[in-house]
Amino acid sequence: MIRPSFAAVIALGLSATASLAQPPGSAKPSAAASASRRDNPDEPAAASAVERRTDRGQAAGERKIPDADVATAPAHETEKASHHSVTVAGRTIPYTATVGTLTLRDDDGKPTASMFYVAYVAERAKGEPERPVTFLYNGGPGSASLFVHMGLFGPVHVMTDSPNATHAPPYTLADNPNSLLDKSDLVFLDAIGAGYSRPLGDTKGTAFWGVDQDIDAFARGIQRYITLNHRWNSPKFIFGESYGTTRSAGLAYALQERGMQLNGVLILSSILNYGVRDAGFDHMYVTYLPSYAATAVYHHKAPTPPDLTAYLQEVRDWASGPYQVALAKGSNISEAELDATARKLSAYTGLSVDFLKRVNLRVDLQRFRKELLRDQRRTIGRYDSRFTGIDSDAAGDSAEYDPSDTGIHGAYVAALHEHLEKDLGYSSDLNYWPSGPNINRAWDWKHKPPGASFAAQVADTAQDLGAAMRQNPHLMVYSLNGLYDMATPFFGTEYDLAHMQLDPTLRGNVRFAYYPSGHMVYLNQDALKSLKTDVARFYDEAVAKR
Structure with a gap:
């Protein structure tokens, strides 16, 4: 494994966050922390998602306002497209933003969930090679993708006052000069029960709220997007933050088992093995x-x-x-x-x-x-x-x-609504859940890694990622870490990745980077710039790897 020096990034100056569930047997967070963007037991049960069908230009008194707690999600897929541009690395990139839903179906074809997504696809001239496509998400478990969407690589991001508490609204939204759109098309996905993603029909949320259940849902959602948009031959990447890294490690193997080979897996602020957090050790x-x-x-x-x-x-x-x-x-x-x-x-x-x-x-x-x-x-x-x-x-x-x-939660929630509703012209009859109600505490932590005869009681998806890398020796992994991240300490990430049992010929496919920031590295704008430079180089190498 290559561990590049991070002395240069230390000099950048300092700035940080995302959800990470407490594993079984560990100390519980304070009540105030639990009620933020993790699971909130005081919120009403989540409803299902539908696109608003009222005229946005009507006066409020002339229309019936739907009840967000009784809205239901249609089984049919929806999408709303709009056209924009952003300047990245001195180049203006025209792109199409699509806000929509993907219908997940079980093996018998029954609709089970509506997965909300926002995709940004850059214009591609006829004859140009296939652009990479990257699927991005946060963690929780049960967090929506608004943090990596509005803070990291989306073409528009929100400015905060980190590492101080961000000021009250109005917040500043600006074009993101460090967007990844110059290297890849971007698809931000919300977990079922979070954001605007909901179960369908008589399917319960608990059908998706577990390590393996969640991996299966994201695998089906990604496959559906790829099929709908004819992207099977595109280079493919997944990018997870926090518990999203646990998901990514298992998802890389699950997609590969279904015939979808990835070029790269990027993990930001990682935890892959919850077993090492058990009490008593x-x-x-x-x-x-x-x-x-x-x-x-x-x-x-x-x-x-x-x-x-x-x-x-x-x-x-x-x-x-x-x-x-x-x-x-x-x-x-x-x-x-x-x-x-x-x-x-x-x-x-x-x-x-x-x-x-x-x-x-x-x-x-x-x-x-x-x-x-x-x-x-x-x-x-x-x-x-x-x-x-x-x-x-x-x-x-x-x-x-x-x-x-x-210090940053309110800014991200407001920015997501502002961007969807005013920039992309999308509104919904639903409550947008930054963290889905009751998901975290209902989570099923059992996981069956590749080759195991039975499921372990606590997830270790580093085993899945190791198996995926052995079976696909071209798969590259990039571990991105904040020095001041206390939710997923960088030394723990190094331990997890060192225990994938990789052959020496594969260890060079795992890269590390370190930044003077916290769990959400991108809150430090200087660190974000450095991170984007590092990730852009990684994409070039991963796409070229043969």
Whole structure:
């Protein structure tokens, strides 16, 4: 595997978020965090999706306003197209934006779901080669795709004040000079039960709310789009963020099994193996330590090293060596080793030796977020640890909310509506769910990886991605990581990808990149520019690979 130096991107300046479910057995997020763009138990049950059929020019008093909670989704597919242009890398790109729905059907042909999508397809002159097509989505589980859509690679994006809380509306929407549209056509997909995607007929949402169920739904949706738009011979990529990376790793294999070979898989802020997060094991304390160290340096709780890249490698080495050995001893650790380990851990994390001994050298993420800046009565973000928040109880042991979530959520929801309704001329009788009600807590975590006789209780789709790469030796994978991402720490991603059991001849197909940002790397506009440059190069290599 190639791990390029990220020293250059560290100098970019600093800025971050996306949903990531808590796995079975892990600590639960605070109530305030859970009620944002993850699952919200207080919201009414989701309805189904339909396109508004009223005249947008009519006065409100002259028409009947449909009830978003009783609207039903038609089994037939809908689409609405409009024409636009965007300038990327100094080149004006005319494109067609299509907002529509894909009807998913079971093996007997029965309609089971309406999957909402927004596609951007650049004009292609006659005789030009097939353009790549990329399918993009967020995670959750149960999150809609508005964050990668309106923040990352869509032709229009929303500006935020990150790493500070974004101002109140009106928000600024602007053409995105770092859109990926110059390299690929883009299709943003919403998971069933999120956004405007809904189950159909008597099919229940739970039919789609699980690791394998979700992979199957996205495989059917992608196949349907490819068939409808005659794109079977186009180069194909998938791009997932957060839990969307868990999906992508399994989806790459599932599509391949159905005869659809991919050119590339891009995973942003990844978690592929939820098993390592099970309670009672020490693995997560090891993989979080480099992220704690980067955060301590950022907040001046640890000395600033002359070379952050080399420093974080030093932390990785200590975490996977002496620290892991100390944790493995449990209560059998000697007083001398306990003291030495606590002192070294204190130097890396900025936490006191006394605190580290009292927590038995095991620093839970929630406690770290509360403890690091306790002397300033501030907490730090989960999705992006550069954000700071203020709790009502400064003496508590965990943060009351995630400032890196609340600081940007409203801007993204408003921007998505503004773009769909005013730019693309699409409105719906539905509620648009940024995170589908009850999906997260209803999620079925069982997963049957390739070659297994039975399903495991917790998903590890790194096995699927490894199998896909062995069967398709041309498949390339790009892992994109934020240094200050506390939801999916970069050292954990490295661990997952290193355990795909790849032959040495295939390891060069896996690339890594690192940015001075959080879970949503693209909130830092300088980091976004660097990320786009890296991804553009990756596309060129993946398409040319034979």
